[in-house]
Amino acid sequence: MNKPAFKLAGVMLAVASLAFAGCGTRTDAGAGGGSGTKVATIGVIAPLSGDLSALGLGIRNSVDLAIQQANKNGTIPGWTLKLDAQDDQATPDVGKNAATKLASEDTVVGVVGTLNSSVAQSVIPVLNAANIVQVSPANTNPTLTQGTDPANPTRPYPNYFRTCTTDSVQGPFAAQYLLGAGIKKVATIHDKKAYGQGLVEAFTKAFKDGGGTITDAETINPDDKDFSAVITKVKATSPDAVYYGGEYPQAGPLSKQAAAAGLNVPVMGGDGIYDPKFIELGGRDGDLATSVGAPVDTLESAKAFVEAYKAAGFSEPYAAYGAYSYDAANAIINALKVSLASASDAKSARQATITAMADVSFDGATGKVAFDKFGDSVSRVLTVYKVDGGAWKAEKTGELK
Amino acid sequence: MELFFQQLINGLSLGALYALIAVGYTVVYGIVQLINFAHGEIFMIGAFGAFATWTIMGRPTGSPVATSLLFILPVMLIGGVVASVAVAVAMERFAYRPLRNAPRLAPLISAIGVSVFLQELVRLFFGRIPGMPDAKSDLAFPSISGISGASVQMGGVLIRASAIFTIGALVLCTVFLWIFVDRTKTGRAMVATSQDADTARLMGINVDRVIVSAFAVGAVLAAVAGVAQGLTVGNIGFRMGFLAGLKAFTAAVLGGIGNIYGAVVGGLVLGVAEALASNYLGTTAWKDVWAFILLILVLVFRPQGLLGAKVVDRA
Numbered sequence: 001m002n003k004p005a006f007k008l009a010g011v012m013l014a015v016a017s018l019a020f021a022g023c024g025t026r027t028d029a030g031a032g033g034g035s036g037t038k039v040a041t042i043g044v045i046a047p048l049s050g051d052l053s054a055l056g057l058g059i060r061n062s063v064d065l066a067i068q069q070a071n072k073n074g075t076i077p078g079w080t081l082k083l084d085a086q087d088d089q090a091t092p093d094v095g096k097n098a099a100t101k102l103a104s105e106d107t108v109v110g111v112v113g114t115l116n117s118s119v120a121q122s123v124i125p126v127l128n129a130a131n132i133v134q135v136s137p138a139n140t141n142p143t144l145t146q147g148t149d150p151a152n153p154t155r156p157y158p159n160y161f162r163t164c165t166t167d168s169v170q171g172p173f174a175a176q177y178l179l180g181a182g183i184k185k186v187a188t189i190h191d192k193k194a195y196g197q198g199l200v201e202a203f204t205k206a207f208k209d210g211g212g213t214i215t216d217a218e219t220i221n222p223d224d225k226d227f228s229a230v231i232t233k234v235k236a237t238s239p240d241a242v243y244y245g246g247e248y249p250q251a252g253p254l255s256k257q258a259a260a261a262g263l264n265v266p267v268m269g270g271d272g273i274y275d276p277k278f279i280e281l282g283g284r285d286g287d288l289a290t291s292v293g294a295p296v297d298t299l300e301s302a303k304a305f306v307e308a309y310k311a312a313g314f315s316e317p318y319a320a321y322g323a324y325s326y327d328a329a330n331a332i333i334n335a336l337k338v339s340l341a342s343a344s345d346a347k348s349a350r351q352a353t354i355t356a357m358a359d360v361s362f363d364g365a366t367g368k369v370a371f372d373k374f375g376d377s378v379s380r381v382l383t384v385y386k387v388d389g390g391a392w393k394a395e396k397t398g399e400l401k
Numbered sequence: 402m403e404l405f406f407q408q409l410i411n412g413l414s415l416g417a418l419y420a421l422i423a424v425g426y427t428v429v430y431g432i433v434q435l436i437n438f439a440h441g442e443i444f445m446i447g448a449f450g451a452f453a454t455w456t457i458m459g460r461p462t463g464s465p466v467a468t469s470l471l472f473i474l475p476v477m478l479i480g481g482v483v484a485s486v487a488v489a490v491a492m493e494r495f496a497y498r499p500l501r502n503a504p505r506l507a508p509l510i511s512a513i514g515v516s517v518f519l520q521e522l523v524r525l526f527f528g529r530i531p532g533m534p535d536a537k538s539d540l541a542f543p544s545i546s547g548i549s550g551a552s553v554q555m556g557g558v559l560i561r562a563s564a565i566f567t568i569g570a571l572v573l574c575t576v577f578l579w580i581f582v583d584r585t586k587t588g589r590a591m592v593a594t595s596q597d598a599d600t601a602r603l604m605g606i607n608v609d610r611v612i613v614s615a616f617a618v619g620a621v622l623a624a625v626a627g628v629a630q631g632l633t634v635g636n637i638g639f640r641m642g643f644l645a646g647l648k649a650f651t652a653a654v655l656g657g658i659g660n661i662y663g664a665v666v667g668g669l670v671l672g673v674a675e676a677l678a679s680n681y682l683g684t685t686a687w688k689d690v691w692a693f694i695l696l697i698l699v700l701v702f703r704p705q706g707l708l709g710a711k712v713v714d715r716a
Contacts, residue, residue: 192686219686223644225634226418228411228561229679229688236404249539249638256635260550262559280541282635 040346041082042067042332043102043132045095045113045123048087055115058319059137060085062305063112065312066329075333079340084108088119095119096126103130107346109339109353110135110332112325117141120160128157131350133357135161135331137324140271140292142168142198145374150198153374159354161375163324163331163366165292165382165400167195170270171202171245173382173400174290178241178268179210187216187239189230189246189254196245199270203243215239222250227257235263241288244269248278256282274385274392287387293366294381294397296323305365327364331371334360403557408676414564414633416672417571421626422649423656423664424578425619431595431659432615434505438512439492440619441646442519443485447624448637449523449536450484451477455543456532466547474545474628481624488519489620490613498609516642523639539638542631549632567629574622575665582661587614595659655696657709666707670695 044063046056060083067081086102088095095114102108103126110133114120117139124144127134136144139162146153150168178186188204190196204214215237218230231254234242242258244251244267251273258267266286267273274289296302302323309318309326318326332353339352361370370378379399386395425440454477455461461473496515500508528535544550551562582588587610593601594611602608630645631637648671656667671692678691699707 218684221644221689223640225630225636225641225645226415227634228414229408229676230685232404232407232411232676233680233685249636252541253539253634253636257633260552260561260563262552277538281539282541 037078037080038345039080039082039107040076040109040336040340040349041084041105041107042329043108043111043113044083044085045088045098045102045111045119046085046115047090048085050089052090052115054316055138055319055321056087056090057316058322059112059115059325061312061314061316062137062309062318062322062325063329064314065305065309066326066333068312069308070330070333076337076340079336081333081336082107088114088116088123090116090119092119092122096122099123099126103127103132108132109336109346109350112137112328112332114139115321117144120144124157124160128159131159131354133159133161133332133335133350133354135163135328135357137163137321137328140164140167142166145376155374158375161328161331161357161371161377163327163364163369163377163379164321165380166376167198167270168202169380169400170290170292170382171199171204172206173380173398174243174268174270174288174384175203175206175210175212176398176400177288177290177384177396178243179207179212183240184212185215185237185239186212186241186243187218187234187237188214188243189218189220189234190244191222191246191250192219193222193246195247195270195272198245199272200243200245203245207243220246220250220254222246224250225253227254228261231258231261231263234258235261239265241265242267244273247272248275248281248283252278252281252283254282255284255287259284276392279387279390279392283387285387285389288395289385289392290382291385292382293324294383295394296366298394298397299323299366301363301367302365323365327366327369330362330364331357331360331369334362404680405677406556406558408680409673410558410560410564412673412676413669414561414567414672415676416652416669417567418626418629418633418645418668419649419652419672420571420665420668421567421574421622421629422645423653423668424574424622424661426650426653427656427658427661427664428591428615428619430653431661432591432598433497433501433612435497435508436512436650437497437616437619438509438646438650439496439515439519440623441642441644441649442516443489443492443620443642444623444627444630444645444649445523445637445639445642446488446519447481447485447620447627448542448631448641449481449527449627450624451481451628451631452540452542452637453484453530453533454480456534460543462544464546469546470548474548477543477545478625478628481628482621485620485624485627486617489616489623492519493613493616498612516646520639520642527639536639539636542635542637544635545632549635561633563629563633566632567626570625570629571665571668574625575662578618578622578661581618587611591615651693651696655699655706657706660706660708663706663708670707 044060046059048056086098115138120139188200190200255267268288271291274291335353335356338356339349343349367379383397384395385392429437496511548562553560590606590611652668652671653664656663675688675692679685679688
């Protein structure tokens with residue numbers, strides 16, 4: 001991700017695009033001409049270069065598809081939609097610059113992005129100040145919509161929405177899965193970081209409410225390598241599974257060392273361990289992970305999207321977040337149907353678009369698309385994955401009740 | 402009671418690892434009064450050297466136990482030792498020797514710089530060596546049949562083969578160190594230099610060579626520790642030296658810095674304290690708190706450390 005060549009190329013691109021932005025000739029829409037259609041732009045901010053570009057290009061193409069369809073069907077009478085995709089290189093600073101650029105263009109009424117929660121943290125404030133609605137297909141960090149205090153959630157930015165589920169529902173979903181599988185005694189371990197601790201707290205509450213017993217609650221240091229003392233202590237309480245809050249660099253070795261110490265029970269975690277590296281570093285067959293959303297190829301509702309995507313002839317696959325991006329773009333388009341109807345130009349419709357988002361509700365590729373009062377998706381679909389034969393396999397997809 | 406012995410074994414295994422690294426801090430400090438903060442990275446380089454050797458050997462997996470223990474593991478150990486010693490000697494030559502007569506703080510800062518340099522070197526360039534995997538995230542350490550995953554059951558206590566390897570390596574290394582320091586010319590020269598470098602030079606001792614050998618001895622033990630950690634925890638990474646180095650330095654101070662046997666005792670005490678504290682004094686979150694309370698208590702009542710010299714004239 002830190003390849004200097006990419007950075008240099010990115011800088012040069014940014015310089016070049018700034019130079020050309022000065023020539024801006026696109027904002028003549030609605031200037032009294034008799035041509036009939038006015039232009040509104042939907043931006044994309046995602047990593048279009050670097051290690052994560054496969055995901056980012058899938059996001060861009062899926063949004064492109066939604067825009068093409070809307071223009072073809074004349075979804076918004078009197079208006080033509082345009083795409084403006086910006087590279088954030090998965091870096092907060094670059095993302096912020098991309099947001100600033102989009103915010104300065106008068107035709108921009110909405111943005112789909114970002115991929116990374118960390119980039120979102122610097123992008124949202126910029127777009128919020130310009131009253132531009134932002135819908136992320138992939139940010140799972142709960143604080144983006146609920147603020148930093150989980151006990152007392154307040155929405156920090158009224159312009160921000162997302163179509164994916166968040167980390168805060170993963171713990172309860174894991175608890176339901178284990179209880180459903182007949183596992184009633186679980187020990188928890190977390191790495192004291194916000195993500196891991198949050199997962200374990202949410203899991204513990206749901207697991208106890210469901211009638212399960214937490215036999216032991218332990219922590220590790222993310223820098224620790226030797227977990228034998230913790231494992232010995234956990235083993236003494238003879239749990240049927242270990243729930244781990246944290247990421248794969250610790251979880252893989254933890255699973256391996258647990259087996260070596262004779263603790264032969266599955267280790268379960270969140271999307272932080274749902275990675276092939278987990279298995280490489282010691283994850284065993286039977287270990288479990290939850291991740292947000294459903295595998296798109298198994299979804300009935302996504303069939304139309306997948307077919308249209310193939311027919312459109314994009315050179316890159318839609319990747320993990322394609323369907324969520326398609327839904328995000330369509331959510332914005334649905335809001336624009338309301339806000340642009342009476343607007344004279346795109347810029348004056350920005351606030352109305354944000355207001356209209358609250359009432360958006362339709363059946364998208366990933367299921368029902370609508371937002372709660374925090375801007376989170378009302379759909380809470382997750383999938384449990386299991387290590388089987390040295391690879392992650394989808395085990396069970398369901399909705400958190 | 403079984404739990405107590407299990408945690409005691411865990412603690413001894415962890416402590417043996419700390420002790421192997423701590424010797425490097427203490428030997429160098431005893432001779433040049435330098436706290437070599439890059440020593441944790443020498444430990445890391447040892448693990449990567451062993452990993453690279455294993456890769457060059459064609460990644461042998463699932464060999465019979467005898468082949469693994471008598472051929473693959475020794476060759477990996479040698480590879481790790483060679484890498485560690487080479488880096489340690491180069492480090493002494495280029496980062497510390499030019500600062501030999503500079504104020505004390507200069508080599509200390511230089512050591513921190515070397516530490517960051519070596520971490521980044523492995524992170525960025527290990528993957529560029531032909532045939533080696535990218536080291537930007539943790540790598541799985543090879544499984545050695547007969548050690549990885551193997552264990553002995555004694556009553557209710559499970560002793561992992563990797564723990565036996567680590568503790569055995571510490572015992573062997575301590576015996577060798579004792580022979581080296583007490584019975585060889587170079588060892589005696591090291592003792593003489595640590596007592597008084599100027600007089601030692603007047604007696605015809607090549608002080609530069611003694612200093613290099615001090616770094617080399619520490620590097621050998623650190624490389625063994627690197628392999629031991631790889632076998633115990635199953636993975637290695639470019640950041641593994643940081644926390645291990647910090648703990649080992651603590652062990653060296655606990656035992657009395659400058660005293661080799663003090664480093665061994667300090668390491669074992671620290672490891673056992675951590676393991677037992679995580680079981681009996683609160684949750685595992687508290688283990689480091691108790692380990693450092695122990696350090697403070699020892700330093701308050703015995704400032705020279707457990708086995709340190711009675712008269713403290715340095716540090």
